[in-house]
Structures are given as C-alpha cells and as structure tokens.
Amino acid sequence: MIQFADEATITVVSGKGGNGCVSFRREKYIPDGGPNGGDGGRGGDVIFCVRRNLRTLAHLRYHPIFKAKNGGDGQGWNRHGKDGEDVVIPVPPGTTIRDAETGELIHDFTTESEDERITFLEGGKGGWGNIHFKSSTNQAPRYAHPGKPGQERVLRVEISIMADVGLVGFPNAGKSSLLDLFTNARPKIAPYPFTTKIPNLGVLNVDKDTDIIIADIPGIIEGASDGAGLGIRFLKHISRTSCLVFMIDCSDDNYLDAYGMLLKELGQFGGNLLEKPRIVLCNKMDVDGALERAHELIAKIRAQDPTVTAIPVSMMARTNIKSVKDAIVSLVRSMDEARFSGAEKPVKKTSTFMSQRSVDDSMEEQYPGMENQEG
Numbered sequence: 001m002i003q004f005a006d007e008a009t010i011t012v013v014s015g016k017g018g019n020g021c022v023s024f025r026r027e028k029y030i031p032d033g034g035p036n037g038g039d040g041g042r043g044g045d046v047i048f049c050v051r052r053n054l055r056t057l058a059h060l061r062y063h064p065i066f067k068a069k070n071g072g073d074g075q076g077w078n079r080h081g082k083d084g085e086d087v088v089i090p091v092p093p094g095t096t097i098r099d100a101e102t103g104e105l106i107h108d109f110t111t112e113s114e115d116e117r118i119t120f121l122e123g124g125k126g127g128w129g130n131i132h133f134k135s136s137t138n139q140a141p142r143y144a145h146p147g148k149p150g151q152e153r154v155l156r157v158e159i160s161i162m163a164d165v166g167l168v169g170f171p172n173a174g175k176s177s178l179l180d181l182f183t184n185a186r187p188k189i190a191p192y193p194f195t196t197k198i199p200n201l202g203v204l205n206v207d208k209d210t211d212i213i214i215a216d217i218p219g220i221i222e223g224a225s226d227g228a229g230l231g232i233r234f235l236k237h238i239s240r241t242s243c244l245v246f247m248i249d250c251s252d253d254n255y256l257d258a259y260g261m262l263l264k265e266l267g268q269f270g271g272n273l274l275e276k277p278r279i280v281l282c283n284k285m286d287v288d289g290a291l292e293r294a295h296e297l298i299a300k301i302r303a304q305d306p307t308v309t310a311i312p313v314s315m316m317a318r319t320n321i322k323s324v325k326d327a328i329v330s331l332v333r334s335m336d337e338a339r340f341s342g343a344e345k346p347v348k349k350t351s352t353f354m355s356q357r358s359v360d361d362s363m364e365e366q367y368p369g370m371e372n373q374e375g
Contacts, residue, residue, distance in 0.1 A: 006056065006057060006158065006159045006160075007057065007157070007158050007159075008057045008060035008061045008064075008156075008157045009064065009100055009154065009155070009156050009157070010060055010063075010064050010065065010066060010089075010154075010155055010157060011064060011065045011066070011152065011153070011154050011155075012046045012065075012066045012067075012087075012089070012120065012121060012152070012153055012155060013046070013066070013067040013068065013121075013150055013151070013152045014043055014044065014045055014046050014068050014122060014123045014124070014150035014151045014152075015042075015043025015044035015045075015067075015068040015069050015071060015084035015085075015123040015124065015150050016043045016070040016071065016084075016123070016124045016147055016148070016149050016150045017040055017042055017043045017070075017071045017123065017124030017125045017126040017127060017147030017148040017149075017150075018039075018040025018041040018042075018043075018070065018072045018073045018074060018081035018082075018084075018127065018147045019040045019073045019074065019126075019127050019144065019145075019146045019147050020037060020038070020040050020073075020074050020126070020128045020129040020130065020144030020145045020146070020147075021037035021038050021039075021040075021073060021074035021075050021076060021081075021129045021130070021144055022035075022037050022130045022141075022142055022143065022144045023035065023036050023037040023038075023075070023076035023077070023129070023130065024140065025077075032139075032140075034134060034139065034140070035129075035130040035131045035134050035140065035141055036076055036077050036078045036129075036131055037074055037075075037076065037078070037129030037130040037131055037144055038074035038075050038076070038077070038078045038080050038081065038129045038131070039074045039080050039081065039126050039127065039128050039129050039132075040071055040072065040073050040074045040081040040126030040127045040129075040145075040146075040147045041071030041072040041073075041074075041080065041081035041082045041083040041084060041126050042071050042083045042084065042125055042126050043068060043069070043071045043083075043084045043123025043124040043125075043126075043147070043148070043150050044068030044069045044070075044071075044083070044084035044085045044086045044087060044123045045068060045086045045087075045120075045121060045122050045123050046066065046068055046086070046087055046089070046119075046120045046121035046151075047088045047089065047117050047118065047119050047120065048088075048089050048090075048091055048097070048107070048117070048118045048120055049088055049089070049090055049091070049112075049115055049116060049117045049118070050090075050091060050092070050093055050095075050109050050112040050113070050114060050115070051090040051091070051092065051114070051115070052092070052114050054090060054091065054092035055092055055201075056092070056159065057091070057092070057095070057157055057158075059090070060089070060157055066087045066089055067087060068084055068085065068086055068087040068121075068123055068150065069084035069085040069087075070084050070147075071083055071084045071124070071126050071147055073147075074127070074129040074144070078129070078131055080126075081126060083126075084123055086123075091159070092159055093109060093110065093112075094109065094110060094159055094160045094240060095108075095109045095157060095158065095159045095160075096109070096157070096158050096159075096160070097109075097120075097156070097157050098156045098157075098158070099155065099156070100154040100155055100156045101154065103156070106120075106155070107120070110240070120153075121150070121152075121153065122151070123150055124147050124148030124149050124150045124151075125147070126147050126148075127144060127145030127146045127147045127148070128144060128145045129144050130142065130143060130144045160239055160240050163201060163213040163214060163215035163238070163240070163241050164212045164214070164242050164243070164335075165212060165213070165214045165215070165241055165242070165243055165244070165245055165328055165332065166215050166217070166238030166241035166243075166244050167179065167214065167215065167216040167217070167238075167244075167245050167247060168217075168238065168244050168245065168247070168262055168266070169246060169247030169249075170252075170258060170261075170262070171218075172249065173247040173248060173249045173283060174247050174249065174281075174283040174284065174315045175216045175247045176216060177315035177316070178214075178216075178245075178247065178281070178315055179200060179202045179216045180202075181315060181318075181321065182204045182214065182325065182328075183202025183203050183204050183214055200215070200216045201213060201214070201215055201216075202214045204325070204328070204329075206329055210329075212328065212329065212332050214245075214328075215238055215241060217238060238273070239272070239273060241276065242276070242277075242331075242332055242335040242336070243276055243277040243278060243279070243328075243331050243332060243335055244273070244276050244277070244278040244279075245279045245280075245281060245328065246259060246262060246278055246279070246280045246281065247281050247283055248280060248281065248282050248283060248297060249284055250282045250283060250284055250285060250287070250290040250291075250293040250294045250297065250312075251284040251287040251290045251293075255282075255293050255297055256293075256297060256300065259280060259297065277331055277334075278308060278309075279308070279309045279310075279324075279327050279328065279331060280298075280301055280308060280309070280310040280311070281310075281311055281313050281324060282294035282297050282298060282310065282311065282312045282313065283313050283314065283315055284314060284315075284316070285312045285313065285314050285319065286314040286316050286317040286319065291312060294312035295312065297310070298310040298312065309327050309331075311323055311324055311327065
C-alpha cells in the first residue's frame with residue numbers, strides 16, 4: 001500500500017538565549033574604564049507557516065526534530081550577541097498540532113493565509129551584560145545574567161484535507177468515477193473493490209470565479225468505526241467538508257441497507273459528520289433492475305428525511321449527471337453563504353522591545369540606583 005503521510009510526530013525546540021558578558025574597558029591613559037559587557041542574543045523561535053502547495057506531511061515524517069539556533073553570548077565593548085535563527089516549519093492548510101502525550105489541541109491551521117506565520121515557541125531571552133549593573137555604589141559589577149533556556153515540546157501533527165464536498169460510500173460504489181467525471185483528478189478506476197487506497201482531491205470548475213474541491217476517501221466497510229478496512233483511517237479527511245455526497249450501488253443486493261450502514265459508521269466515528277447536509281446518489285441504474293431499486297431506496301430515504309436530495313444516476317452511462325452537478329453546486333453555495341454571513345473581528349497584535357531581554361525578580365536589581373526609591 002502506498003504510504004499517505006497524514007500524521008507525524010515531531011520534536012520542536014526553541015533556541016537558548018545568549019549569556020550576558022562580564023567585561024571592563026581597558027585602554028591606555030583611561031584608568032578604571034568601567035564595565036562594558038554586552039547583552040546576550042535572543043534564542044530563535046519555532047514558527048509554523050501555511051504553504052498551500054503542500055498536500056501531505058511527508059516532509060515532517062522524515063525530519064522528526066526541528067531546533068532553532070541559540071543566541072550568541074554578549075561581548076566586550078557593549079557588543080550585543082547575535083540573535084539565534086528561527087526555525088520555520090511549513091504545513092498544509094487543514095493541519096492541526098496536538099500535544100503528543102495528552103492529545104490536547106494546540107492550534108488548527110484553517111483560516112491562515114498563504115505564508116502567514118504563527119510563533120509557537122519563543123526563544124529564550126538574552127541575559128544582560130554587566131554594563132546594566134553599574135551604579136554609584138557598585139562601579140565594577142562582576143556579574144551578568146545567563147540567557148534564558150529554550151522550550152521543548154513533542155507534537156503530533158495531523159492533516160485533514162480541506163474540501164467542499166466529501167464522497168462517502170462502500171467500495172466499488174462509483175465515487176472515483178464521479179471524481180474522474182466532474183474534476184481534473186484522475187483516480188484509479190477498476191471493476192473491483194478498494195481501487196482507492198489514499199484520499200484523492202479534485203477541482204470542479206463551475207465558472208471563472210468558482211471552483212469546488214471534492215475529496216474522495218477509500219471505501220468504507222461495515223465495522224469501519226471499529227477499525228475494519230481502510231476508510232476509518234481517512235474519515236477525518238471529510239470532517240472539514242461543507243457537505244457529503246453518498247454513493248449507493250443499486251446493483252448490490254444490500255442496496256436498501258447501505259445508506260443506513262454508512263450513517264451508522266459515520267455516527268460511531270464521531271465528530272459532526274451526521275450533521276452535515278448530504279446528497280444521496282443511487283448509482284448504476286444502467287444495470288438491469290437497478291432503476292427500480294433506486295426508486296425504492298429513494299422512497300425509503302425521503303420517508304426518513306424529506307430534506308435529503310436523492311438522485312438516481314449512472315456514472316457509466318452519464319445519466320442525470322447535470323442534475324448531480326447542479327445539486328452539488330447549489331448545496332455548496334448555500335453552505336458558503338451561511339458560513340460567511342458574519343464579519344470576522346480583527347485580531348489586535350502587540351509587541352514590545354524590552355520583552356526580548358530577560359528580567360527575573362529572583363536575580364539582582366535590574367535598574368541599579370533605584371533600590372531605595374518607592375513605588
């Protein structure tokens with residue numbers, strides 16, 4: 001089976017801050033030159049950024065450790081240590097990062113724009129050099145602050161394909177044929193089950209301004225929610241879709257029970273899959289007797305839920321294809337209108353210069369000469 005990199009466990013480490021320097025001015029004819037030790041540099045950050053040209057996490061699976069550079073130590077003549085280089089980890093849209101031990105969700109990359117950066121771990125702050133501790137009572141301080149240590153986390157990175165429509169069905173129901181017919185994807189199609197072994201994405205071009213992304217996952221089998229088959233592993237890839245398209249093979253003897261079994265497996269998997277709007281396609285009505293079966297199944301589905309759109313189709317004979325396309329486009333557009341009806345509030349961002357230097361109340365006074373002042 002072809003490996004599809006949709007999960008990875010990585011260790012991320014931010015850089016340590018550089019140590020402050022203890023140094024004194026030494027020049028001819030200038031006795032008692034005083035302290036001139038510089039500050040340590042700031043450690044590098046661990047940064048995630050979204051890259052829309054990425055589709056899997058293969059670049060993380062074979063690179064399990066990401067470590068930012070440490071900050072340089074301060075030097076004499078009040079020279080500041082070099083700041084450590086950040087480490088930037090690119091991820092595809094739809095990626096989530098969780099704590100590897102607790103499973104706690106840390107961040108979900110769904111709304112970030114291309115190349116937008118999210119600082120996950122900040123590097124350690126650089127320590128102050130002895131020039132900061134000069135005072136009238138301590139003209140030759142012989143101490144400086146060490147740099148703050150970096151942070152380390154072990155993360156589980158997962159990707160859920162972001163698409164508008166998710167295709168759901170048992171093996172050999174015709175999902176790949178629909179993807180091939182409607183989109184630019186060319187999935188493997190053959191007259192036997194499990195031809196689809198990894199998720200496939202396709203783009204349905206509606207007009208010059210509108211594209212609809214369709215995701216096809218490997219076929220689900222009964223007991224998938226308990227780990228049977230391939231589909232359960234990839235069900236998370238349709239958890240972000242706006243709506244679902246169910247494909248039912250009406251040439252199969254279990255056509256009447258197929259829809260209920262699919263709903264059962266989705267419900268046991270969890271999430272909000274059963275709450276998503278859906279369209280049911282009763283496929284293979286070009287086979288003898290399948291058309292009557294399709295009408296029987298449609299009547300049963302509408303009796304259970306009159307709001308569900310059910311259409312008899314044939315991917316092979318191209319029957320009712322336009323009706324299917326119109327139904328998908330209409331449903332996706334209605335979902336988009338509902339999703340973007342509210343305006344997003346801007347996020348206020350702040351930054352401070354002095355936060356880049358370490359200040360610890362347990363250490364010596366940071367502002368020599370202020371010890372005896374109140375307030």
